[in-house]
Amino acid sequence: MNPLIRAGTRRATTDDLEGLKALWQTEGFSAGELGKQLTDFQVAEDGKGGVAAAIALQTAGTQGRLHSEAFADFGQTDLLRPRLWSQLQRSARNQGLLRLWTRETAPFWRKDAGFKEAPREWLEELPAAFGAAGPGWLALRLREEGADPAALDRQFALFKIAEQEKRDKALRRAGLLRWAGTVIAALIFAFGFLLLLWLFHQRSR
Numbered sequence: 001m002n003p004l005i006r007a008g009t010r011r012a013t014t015d016d017l018e019g020l021k022a023l024w025q026t027e028g029f030s031a032g033e034l035g036k037q038l039t040d041f042q043v044a045e046d047g048k049g050g051v052a053a054a055i056a057l058q059t060a061g062t063q064g065r066l067h068s069e070a071f072a073d074f075g076q077t078d079l080l081r082p083r084l085w086s087q088l089q090r091s092a093r094n095q096g097l098l099r100l101w102t103r104e105t106a107p108f109w110r111k112d113a114g115f116k117e118a119p120r121e122w123l124e125e126l127p128a129a130f131g132a133a134g135p136g137w138l139a140l141r142l143r144e145e146g147a148d149p150a151a152l153d154r155q156f157a158l159f160k161i162a163e164q165e166k167r168d169k170a171l172r173r174a175g176l177l178r179w180a181g182t183v184i185a186a187l188i189f190a191f192g193f194l195l196l197l198w199l200f201h202q203r204s205r
Helices: 014-027 031-035 074-094 107-111 149-203
Strands: 009-011 041-045 051-060 063-071 099-102 138-141
Touching: 009 074, 014 031, 014 041, 014 051, 014 063, 041 074, 051 074, 063 074, 074 107
Parallel strands: 063 099
Antiparallel strands: 009 041, 041 051, 051 063, 099 138
């Protein structure tokens, strides 16, 4: 069985540095420069403790840039790229990112990940740290501006409290109605009992 089938994905650590340098050199990347961004990288393991693939997620505010994708074996890209993408999405959600950018050219990023040519109004918001705005940028909106998960959670919590208060109020009202019904039934029973006693007393006279 191919050991990559069970290999996991995770954030890079210092233990991965040598393996990453080998990938970067193969791709012609600057290992010295990328080494400074080590913790930006997500890696796919090769099943033997090594690095089979890697890609970086650079962040600036609520936006992120995917870059420096590299594979030890390009015959495994169809297997490893979707796993890296899933890991990148988890990381982006955890960091509250609104939009992702990339200049990666593999068809996967358009076809499967959903990136598209960045419209002009988006390019105007491209963080300077990512590079110059211009042709070649692909972008993907992860969520709408202002769609703060924490705020949504707070609203949902308030909704649950309000609904619980409504249910409690309805239960209290139902309890009062049952109590009132019991009292009325008891009074009717007592009145009927007294009436029978009175009638019996009248007949016995």
